Amino acid sequence: MRRKEREITEIDEIEAIIGRCDVCRIALTDDNIPYIVTMNFGYSGGARKKLFFHSAGKGRKIDIIRTNNHVCFEMDTDHNLTIGREACDFSMKYSSVVGWGDIFIISDDEERMEGMNSIMKHYSNLTEFNYKQDVFDKTTILKLEIKTMTGKKT
Known part of the structure; x- marks a missing residue:
């Protein structure tokens, strides 16, 4: 990150930002063409940090994951527009997390339940939580194993 004074590396601060975010964006690559999707998510910390998502079982996102599961993710919160006297004096304050990892389609029911609960x-x-079995059975759960992530606060 170019502006080191804005970088957040402490995991507690990064996880606090994640906790305040409403959605997560997943960036996928389909034959060198970028594709980004906004998704609801759950986070699991600890030694093996993971993000979980629910999805339909078919579609472009699933097709891409089956061929290239390397992803980048981004989430942001705490948006606050700073109004200036002139156009270039305006600014946007925010907190964000960006990271990289591998995403998987989960088939194990116990791990799928962990994802849904997250x-x-x-x-x-x-x-x-109680889930209707027929709904649970047809819900696809994705797990993103985070390799690295960093936070930013402006």
């Missing part, structure tokens, strides 16, 4: 915990205060 997503639900991100968006609710609940700690236990």
